[in-house]
C-alpha cells in the first residue's frame with residue numbers, strides 16, 4: 211500500500227510494502243489514489259513520493275508475475291503525473307530499481323540520498339523494463355548510458371546517476387525533509403518543462419542506425435542464449451526512432467511477451483532459489499532462524515597449493531586478514547607467488563587498482579609455523595586429499611588453535627566425521643568445499659557432519675557470503691552434491707563415446723544446450739591423470755586394480771578410456787593432447803584429433819564394444835537424466851532439503867544456463883512423469899549402471915503432480 215499525509219502544503223506518498231516496497235497491486239493502487247488525491251486537493255502545492263524502511267522501491271513484485279495483471283499499470287500512473295500541474299518529486303534512498311526507477315522517472319524531479327542506487331535490473335529476470343524505462347531513461351541519461359544500464363541490469367550509484375542526468379540532486383541528511391524542500395522550490399515552475407515525455411532521446415552525436423546494428427551484434431555474442439538482452443536493445447532503439455506513445459506501446463508488447471516466456475520463469479525461479487538457500491536446517495535441530503554465527507575476524511588457510519592460495523586470496527580481498535600456512539619456505543613462496551599472480555590478474559582486468567591490491571596483500575601473513583594460527587577464528591585446511599594427512603593436520607590444529615576456532619576442511623570426497631573425530635571439537639568441524647579455480651568459482655558447498663553444531667554452520671554460511679561466494683549447506687555423502695551428480699553425467703558421456711560418439715560431438719551437444727564447456731574439455735583442462743588417480747585410489751581401497759580393459763567395476767559398467775589415454779601419455783591440455791589435441795597460442799585451442807578417435811576405435815574393438823551412431827538427442831538425454839535421477843536420490847536421502855539447493859549448485863558450480871533454471875527446474879518443465887518413464891527405460895537398457903536405478907522419490911513425485919517447491923517436503927527431508 212502507500213501512506214498519504216500532508217506537511218507544509220506538500221502531499222507525501224510513502225510506498226509501504228516491506229522489505230523492499232515492491233510494486234504490488236496494493237502499492238500501485240495506493241500510489242495512483244495518492245496522486246489523484248493530491249492533484250484534486252487545492253491546499254497541496256507539490257507532491258513527494260518516497261519509500262518506507264530505507265528503500266524507495268525494488269520494482270514490480272516478482273511474486274505476482276504469475277498471477278496476471280491486476281491493478282493500475284504504472285504507465286497509467288505516469289500518464290496522470292504527466293498531466294499534473296503540481297510538481298511530483300521522487301525522494302530516493304536505498305534502491306530505486308526496475309518499476310521503482312520507472313515510478314521515479316515519471317515524477318517531474320528526482321533527488322536521492324548519497325547511499326542510493328538506481329537501475330533497471332529486469333534483464334536479470336528475463337524481462338525488459340515494462341513501465342516506460344526503455345523510453346524515459348534514454349530521455350534522461352542519453353541513449354548510450356541508458357542502453358548500458360538496461361542491457362547489463364547493473365545499478366548505478368547516486369553520484370553517477372546525477373552526472374548521467376537521471377537525478378536532479380544528491381542530498382545528505384533526511385531524504386524526506388530534503389524532498390519537501392525541493393518540491394516547494396519547484397512549486398511555481400511549469401511541470402511540463404520537467405516532464406521526460408516532452409524531451410527527445412538524447413543521442414549525444416550518435417547515429418541511431420549504426421549504433422543499433424552494433425548494439426544488436428554485441429549483445430548477441432555477449433549474452434549467448436539469453437533472449438531478454440536483445441529485446442532490451444530493440445526497445446531502446448525503437449524509443450529513439452518513434453514517438454513517445456508508440457514506443458511505450460511497443461515496450462509493453464515486448465514485456466508481456468517475455469513475462470510468459472520459459473526463460474523469464476526460469477530466471478525468476480533462480481532469483482528466489484538463491485534466496486531460499488539461506489534458509490537451512492540441520493537434521494538434529496537448529497536452523498538459520500535460531501543459530502548465531504560466531505564473528506570471524508581472522509582466518510588461517512593450511513596448504514598454499516593452487517586451492518589454498520586461491521582461498522586465501524578470496525579472504526584477503528574480502529577485507530579479512532589471513533595466515534597462509536605451508537610446511538616449508540619453498541612451498542610457501544610458490545603459493546604466495548601464485549596468489550600474487552592471480553591478484554595482479556584482477557588488476558590487469560581493471561577490477562582492482564594496484565594500490566588496492568597492495569592493501570589486500572598487507573592482510574596476508576605467509577607462515578611456516580602453526581603457532582601463527584593460535585588466535586585465528588577460523589581455519590580452512592586445503593592440504594592434499596588424503597584422509598591420514600588431513601587427520602594429522604586436524605589433530606595438530608585442535609591442539610594449537612584456541613578452543614572457539616572453527617576448523618573447516620576443503621575436501622571434495624572425504625566424510626566430514628572421519629576428519630572431525632581427529633579433534634576434541636567435532637561440533638566445530640565442518641566441510642567447506644571450494645571449486646577450482648577457487649578465487650573465481652562462486653560456489654561454496656558447506657558440509658555438516660553428524661556432530662557439527664548449528665553455530666558452526668551459521669558461521670560458515672555467513673563467512674561464505676563475506677568472501678562473496680554462494681554458500682549452500684549439504685549433508686555428507688560420497689562426492690557431496692556437486693560431484694556426486696557430476697559422476698553419472700560424465701560416466702554417460704564416456705559411455706556414449708564408447709558406443710560411437712566422439713568427444714567433440716558430446717561437447718558440442720552440451721555447449722549447444724548452453725553449458726559453458728563440454729565435459730571432455732573440462733577433463734582435459736583439469737588433467738585426465740587427476741580423474742585417473744582418484745579412480746585408481748578408490749579401486750585400491752576396495753582391493754581392486756583397474757586396468758585398460760576393465761569393463762566392469764564391482765559389477766557396474768565401467769569405461770576404461772581414461773586409463774587408456776593415461777597409458778598413451780595423453781593427460782590433457784598440459785601435455786598438448788588428451789581428448790583433444792591442442793594448438794594455437796600457448797597450446798590452448800582444442801582440435802578434434804584423429805589419433806584419439808583411432809585410440810577409441812581400437813580400444814572398443816579390443817573390448818568387443820560395438821560402435822554405432824549415437825545421436826545428439828540421446829547424448830543430451832542420457833547425461834542429463836542420469837544426473838537428474840541422482841538429484842532426486844540426494845533429495846530422498848536428505849543430503850539436500852530442497853530442489854532449489856541442487857539447482858543453485860549447478861548454476862554456480864558448473865555454469866548450468868541460468869535461463870534454464872537448473873537441472874531440477876528443467877526436470878519440472880520436462881514433466882516428472884516423462885522423466886521417470888525415460889529413466890525406467892534407460893534402467894532396462896543399461897542394467898549394469900547403478901545410476902539408472904530410478905529414484906523412489908522421483909517415482910512418487912511423478913504420480914503426485916506436486917510443484918518443485920514441495921519436493922523437499924514430499925521427501926520428508928525439509929527441516930523447517
Ligand SMILES: CCCCCC/C=C/CC(=O)SCCNC(=O)CCNC(=O)[C@H](O)C(C)(C)COP(=O)(O)OP(=O)(O)OC[C@H]1O[C@@H](n2cnc3c(N)ncnc32)[C@H](O)[C@@H]1OP(=O)(O)O
Nearest residue numbers: 230232268269270271272273284307308309331340341485
Ligand atoms: C505487474 C506489475 C506492474 C509493474 C510494471 C512495471 C514492470 C516492472 C518490472 C520490474 O520491476 S521487475 C523487478 C525489477 N527489480 C528487481 O529485479 C530487483 C530485485 N531485487 C534485488 O535486486 C534485491 O532483492 C535488492 C532489492 C537489491 C535487495 O537486496 P538485499 O540483498 O538487500 O535483499 P534480498 O535478500 O535480495 O531481498 C530481500 C527480500 O525482498 C525480496 N524481494 C526483493 N526484490 C523483490 C521484488 N522485486 N519482488 C518481490 N520480492 C522481492 C527478496 O526475495 C527477499 O525476500 P525473501 O523472502 O527474504 O527471499
